[in-house]
Amino acid sequence: MGPIIKLILLNVVTYLILKFVLPNVPGSAPLPASLIFLYLLLTTSGFLILATVSAESKEEFWGPIQRFLVGDGIGGLQALRWVVLILFPLLVGWQTYSSTAVSDAPPGENRTIHPAPPGEYAGLSNPVPKTPETIQQGKGFYAAFCSPCHGGNFDGKGSAARGFNPPPANFADPTTIAMLQESYLFWRIKKGGVGLPIEGMPWKSAMPRWELELPDEWIWKIIMGEYDGAHQSPRTWE
């Protein structure tokens, strides 16, 4: 196998591992494209250093490239040479255009959906005893105050929901209240959208600041009703 084929294969394998294998390793996450590109560049540089340590290996590596570009009698590769010589400038041009062209898309938004709560809310526990009666009361309050947006089925599809961006949370979705502690919900309901930190983009949220309208005890009951109605359990730290 020629060294050029080796280099290409090495890069392809590295790319596949970084893109598809590594993110599946427990505790890992998908790699940003810029980082993958950097790793491929490092792989290539390393290979080039190895390929040029001796005059012999250098010739082995560069020789075929040189023959491809200027050698005579390369047969069918002659056409490929022209393709490469035409395609390369076009690629450079296309790359330049796409990196300088003015974007038509509105700015992207990276809203943090569950930002950290203020310290005073961490570790609060629900003071209301969990009984069928209190859960039922909570569901009643939920129906009156929350369901217009969060939906009678706790799915975020209330009749008033459709115009809001971000949309009202869907409590049946396992990535919402099932990932959160009751104290977190207490903070979110009490302080509402305007209580979010800057990474939560508070200026976009329609969630009311319920502390102005509901007593704390009702809020704790609503939380119990929400978990029960959405068939979820609060996250706990055991």
Next chain:
Amino acid sequence: MIRGLSRIVPNVVVGACLAIGFLIVQPAAAEEKPKADAPAETQASSAVSAPLVKGALPADDPTAAIWSSAPPATFPMSPQVHWPTRNLEATVKDMIVRGLHDGTNVAILLEYADPTEDPDDAAAVQFMVGDKKAHFAHGQPMAQVEGGPVNIWYWKNKDGKGVDMNAKGFGTLKIQDHQDVKAKGAYANGRWKVVFSRPLDTGHPEEDTLITTAGFINIGFAAWDGKKDPSSGELKEKGSQKAVSSWWYFRAEAPPNYTGYYYAAIAVGLALGFQFVLIRKLKKGQSA
């Protein structure tokens, strides 16, 4: 020969690897760009783009033919549930918005369905003022973020004019001393068309949103169904009881920009020149 090669070829290979690398990574990077929020199923747009027109702006004509040259953007509306007094159902479900500008003035056309024409029917457009973010509900204070004011352009059927206002929190709505906004409505076939117009820059950056061709600004919409209850005389929607939208984006389009093509042409020329020099050097090296 090898000496000549060793100086040039690494550049070629690195260049080629860069090009190939970009090709591989570009689609991946595109995937990673944060997607515009798309909450509701009916959500069609996230921005209004107002083209530059050469002739006269239809600033007081909501039915002018030129409006059809502006791309429509549709935004879902919700009843105002954020703050008492709430309404849990609102007449206006969707707002279709178009924009045009002539480099000096901007015109924004709202179009929506309302089954009845009433004197108290009203509509409004809202913007953030300055660099600070403002909450979409009248710029009300936020606990952890210092917010800015909102600029509201308001029109009511029976008044037949635009009103230029500011707010920074509920109950702080204030009519500006200098009125820069014009508005006109036309009702036909169960639909309102309301056009608002204003200079792009009013010279009052503390109170008015500055509209430039430089980029996107935030925009929101509201509509009131002023239908009167025949028995009680109560208006169906008034004050905080209205249909509202979230924040979306608006921009006045810049004149066509061809610099991207120029840069691309220069890059192609450079790449061709590089190839030419490279092959000449390689050939020289071969014959030497």
